[in-house]
Amino acid sequence: MLWNRSLIMIDEETKSLWSHLLGEALKGPLKGSELEALPAEMVTWEAWKREHPQTTVLNISRTSRNYVKDFYRNPSRFVFAWVKDAQPYAAGFDMLLKNPVLNLKLEKSPVVVTFDKESTAAHLFSSEVDDRSLMFVADKQGRMHDMQTGTTWNSNTGVAVEGKLKGKTLKQLVGIVSYANTWKKFHPNSKTVGPSE
Amino acid sequence: MRVLARQSSLQLCLFVASALSLFFLATAPSAVAQSQSERDFQPKRLLAVQRAIKDAPSIKAKQVRGQVANGELVLGVVVKGEARAYPINMLTGPRREIINDTLGGQPIAATW
Known part of the structure; x- marks a missing residue:
């Protein structure tokens, strides 16, 4: 279900495949593009x-x-x-x-x-x-x-x-x-x- | 856990790649310098694409009636002064994983 035990995502617009850990498109028309990661925290x-x-x-x-x-x-x-x-x-x-x-x-x-x-x-x-x-x-x-x-x-x-x-x-x-x-x-x-x- | 900014209206939906064995597949060395990730990313089989989750409802902290408990872990993020928490216990599972949302006017994706 996961790649390297990590989530892969697809976008509806271009069908490119994205790694959520890298924030980067690995395959498809947007390959090489990056999404900006925002500061977030895991907290109670x-x-x-x-x-x-x-x-x-x-x-x-x-x-x-x-x-x-x-x-x-x-x-x-x-x-x-x-x-x-x-x-x-x-x-x-x-x-x-x-x-x-x-x-x-x-x-x-x-x-x-x-x-x-x-x-x-x-x-x-x-x-x-x-x-x-x-x-x-x-x-x-x-x-x-x-x-x-x-x-x-x-x-x-x-x-x-x-x-x-x-x-x-x-x-x-x-x-x-x-x-x-x-x-x-x-x-x-x-x-x-x-x-x- | 991650929060990513979405460009324009790009909608991310859950994509499931069957890849348990993928990491161990030998890949031919390439003459072109590539990042580790590009070289290794050779999904063999793609599973069904799930419907993107958009417009999931949020409520104010004081309206919470048992939906989330004090000791539960949340993914917390602030964009332009607006704070939102995504309980991890609502993000897991093959039909979730990604919530497309807008916070402080910024399109974002909360992912697990």
């Missing part, structure tokens, strides 16, 4: 509506009851992954559980990965604010602070809630939750990141 309903009280929610019948928080009981099977400057990266869920705020330099620009154990949400943000790079540390309340200004940030939304940079928002980048094996098949050159990077 409770946490999502708390951060976004005005949210709407899809209202169609259920097809499953399996996808609850417990879905991650084997964290080593999952990665939080992204592509930046043509290089794929993957952060293992087991590593993120131990490092809920992970500063990464990467090739060109610094990023911070945040992971919220309670809601299971992972986020990727640019660490640059007004042309300056920030380093973040987690606190016990599930928030983070930057070492340069001491500002307190909501690690789920990237919004500065208290301190010098209050009101600023970190730019959210596209990252996805994937099975570790699937990501590796689609991106054999993916780099695994961790606290030493």
Whole structure:
């Protein structure tokens, strides 16, 4: 049913075949075209509506009851992954559980990965604010602070809630939750990141 | 899980390719440099195309009466200040997988 255990889509207009993981047409008239991926997160309903009280929610019948928080009981099977400057990266869920705020330099620009154990949400943000790079540390309340200004940030939304940079928002980048094996098949050159990077 | 921007009115519908063995098929090396994905993408058999899901209804968070529980996982996305959650438990299964939708004026596809 799937290709490399991942969804293939067809469009009604041109009948091109698309990979949802790559966002790219693999066959047909639009072959080589890419769809833009938007920042999205996989998170508990409770946490999502708390951060976004005005949210709407899809209202169609259920097809499953399996996808609850417990879905991650084997964290080593999952990665939080992204592509930046043509290089794929993957952060293992087991590593993120131990490092809920992970500063990464990467090739060109610094990023911070945040992971919220309670809601299971992972986020990727640019660490640059007004042309300056920030380093973040987690606190016990599930928030983070930057070492340069001491500002307190909501690690789920990237919004500065208290301190010098209050009101600023970190730019959210596209990252996805994937099975570790699937990501590796689609991106054999993916780099695994961790606290030493 | 993904949310993709759809170009103009492009409608994505679920497409099922029988490919359990595909990944293991040997492919002839090509002189032309191709990405891994292009080289390997040789579906042998295509299954029936499903009807595209468009115009699926959404409700406000406060109107929820048991459709989604607090501990359930959702795919959450914000476009131009408009937030929407897609419960994973509504996206799975061969007749779903892709929801064509519009959020903040932007045509999108939520996929699983």
